[in-house]
Amino acid sequence: MKLPKEFEAYTEKLMGSELYAQLLQGLAEEPHAFVRTNPFKGASFAICGSKGTVEWYEHGHWFADRPNFTFDPLLHAGVYYVQEKSSMFLAQVLRQHITGPVTMLDMCAAPGGKSTLARVVLPAGSLLVCNEPVKQRAQVLSENVQKCGIAEVIVTNNYPEEYRKAGLMFDVILCDVPCSGEGMFRKDANAIKEWSIGNVDKCSRLQREIVRSAWECLRPGGLLVYSTCTFNAKENEENVQWICKELKGEPVGVDICKEWNICGSLLSGFDAPVYRFIPRYVGDKDCVQGEGLFMAVLRKPGGKVDRKPSTTVKQQNKGRQPVKLNTIWLQNSDDFNIMQEGYSLIAIPKDMQSLYDAVADKLRVLHAGIRLGEVKGKDIVPDQSLALSLLLDREAFPIAELPYEQAIRFLRKEAVTLPIGTPKGFVLITYMGMPLGFEKHLGSRSNNLYPQEWRIKSTYMPDVAPQLYKLINDK
Numbered sequence: 001m002k003l004p005k006e007f008e009a010y011t012e013k014l015m016g017s018e019l020y021a022q023l024l025q026g027l028a029e030e031p032h033a034f035v036r037t038n039p040f041k042g043a044s045f046a047i048c049g050s051k052g053t054v055e056w057y058e059h060g061h062w063f064a065d066r067p068n069f070t071f072d073p074l075l076h077a078g079v080y081y082v083q084e085k086s087s088m089f090l091a092q093v094l095r096q097h098i099t100g101p102v103t104m105l106d107m108c109a110a111p112g113g114k115s116t117l118a119r120v121v122l123p124a125g126s127l128l129v130c131n132e133p134v135k136q137r138a139q140v141l142s143e144n145v146q147k148c149g150i151a152e153v154i155v156t157n158n159y160p161e162e163y164r165k166a167g168l169m170f171d172v173i174l175c176d177v178p179c180s181g182e183g184m185f186r187k188d189a190n191a192i193k194e195w196s197i198g199n200v201d202k203c204s205r206l207q208r209e210i211v212r213s214a215w216e217c218l219r220p221g222g223l224l225v226y227s228t229c230t231f232n233a234k235e236n237e238e239n240v241q242w243i244c245k246e247l248k249g250e251p252v253g254v255d256i257c258k259e260w261n262i263c264g265s266l267l268s269g270f271d272a273p274v275y276r277f278i279p280r281y282v283g284d285k286d287c288v289q290g291e292g293l294f295m296a297v298l299r300k301p302g303g304k305v306d307r308k309p310s311t312t313v314k315q316q317n318k319g320r321q322p323v324k325l326n327t328i329w330l331q332n333s334d335d336f337n338i339m340q341e342g343y344s345l346i347a348i349p350k351d352m353q354s355l356y357d358a359v360a361d362k363l364r365v366l367h368a369g370i371r372l373g374e375v376k377g378k379d380i381v382p383d384q385s386l387a388l389s390l391l392l393d394r395e396a397f398p399i400a401e402l403p404y405e406q407a408i409r410f411l412r413k414e415a416v417t418l419p420i421g422t423p424k425g426f427v428l429i430t431y432m433g434m435p436l437g438f439e440k441h442l443g444s445r446s447n448n449l450y451p452q453e454w455r456i457k458s459t460y461m462p463d464v465a466p467q468l469y470k471l472i473n474d475k
């Protein structure tokens with residue numbers, strides 16, 4: 001791996017020669033493959049071939065080889081998410097500091113790794129808003145959030161400045177900011193090509209802008225989690241120092257074990273608790289296994305977290321109509337308000353209604369709650385979001401369980417052969433019992449309702465499924 005000269009000189013000075021030599025050894029190795037099981041979807045599965053769990057998150061697993069995840073229907077069903085190990089440290093932060101229901105904003109959320117992790121570890125009753133300003137990336141975020149299956153989520157496509165102007169307030173805000181990506185050097189050759197001192201400075205300025213806007217959306221007593229996937233101090237300690245001085249943020253510690261080999265501050269004279277993951281070798285031991293990551297937690301002075309959300313904006317109800325339906329295909333349907341927006345029917349958890357109204361009036365919402373379907377003539381065409389929801393009423397649709405090859409065809413949005421005896425009408429497609437989406441069965445053929453933008457684009461067909469999970473009761 002050829003590293004930029006200026007990176008080498010700066011990083012060796014920052015880390016010291018011993019730590020830097022350990023990093024160079026780490027960068028010369030292939031990254032490990034990790035997945036994070038969705039505890040709400042993976043309960044009936046046993047994981048196969050795991051080399052061990054992540055020390056700070058028990059649902060994170062390490063694999064010796066990198067399976068071809070794209071061709072595993074269980075990935076598309078939301079049973080697991082591919083996420084490198086260091087990023088899962090967010091679970092440790094949230095579990096330690098958030099003990100009651102909160103309203104959280106993930107300001108820079110695409111593709112959704114940390115959002116979906118936060119969603120499964122936040123205490124019951126919490127609400128999560130995931131935001132991404134880049135439109136195409138926000139669509140991917142929305143897809144991953146829907147696969148996760150939890151209803152109490154809103155996905156928006158806005159800049160942090162628009163959030164500041166909207167006047168919404170949150171108990172917890174994650175700023176996993178865009179950065180110079182030094183921690184991705186061994187995973188992504190482009191990160192090396194695009195690196196320059198100029199870009200480090202540019203990123204550092206943008207990061208402060210993002211945090212400044214986020215800070216205004218944080219309630220007194222609330223927590224800001226700041227993270228990057230880069231090593232340098234300009235985008236890390238120096239920004240944390242700036243948050244302390246300029247915004248009066250108070251650094252908050254996270255419990256860690258020495259054996260986790262997480263490094264603290266590398267900036268001389270700055271000893272606030274910060275957490276830096278450096279892929280590195282000590283002797284012949286790969287002592288971190290994850291990629292480069294930096295995380296710090298800061299409290300906004302003036303109160304304590306764990307209170308109910310406050311949404312201070314006036315509600316206008318832009319073209320949204322509450323509707324009554326005979327059937328809404330959900331378990332616990334009384335917990336939802338059903339709204340019609342244009343032709344779309346959306347189920348909003350009642351606890352999330354005021355937050356949803358406030359967000360929808362001021363910002364661009366791409367997804368919220370559970371999208372039930374679209375009104376087409378006399379039909380309601382069920383939506384992908386419904387198929388993937390944890391609250392789908394499994395009795396509401398006939399089920400067609402597909403074998404592996406047919407499941408891949410379905411995920412490519414190709415024609416599939418439904419099992420003999422499948423009734424006409426809307427049918428829930430499953431693989432190993434997990435919903436993948438809907439087909440409309442017409443008798444002699446059927447229409448594949450999988451979203452065009454989500455489909456697997458490759459035409460490759462593996463001979464066998466990647467064997468990451470097996471059903472617990474399968475002999």
Ligand SMILES: C[S@@+](CC[C@H](N)C(=O)[O-])C[C@H]1O[C@@H](n2cnc3c(N)ncnc32)[C@H](O)[C@@H]1O
Pocket residue numbers: 087107108109110111112113114115132133134137159160176177178179206210
């Ligand atoms: C490090 S990535 C986030 C990764 C994500 N949190 C995850 O774990 O999957 C940073 C994100 O910030 C977005 N971004 C770019 N410019 C931004 C800005 N001005 N404000 C907020 N986010 C921005 C990028 O498009 C990118 O998706």
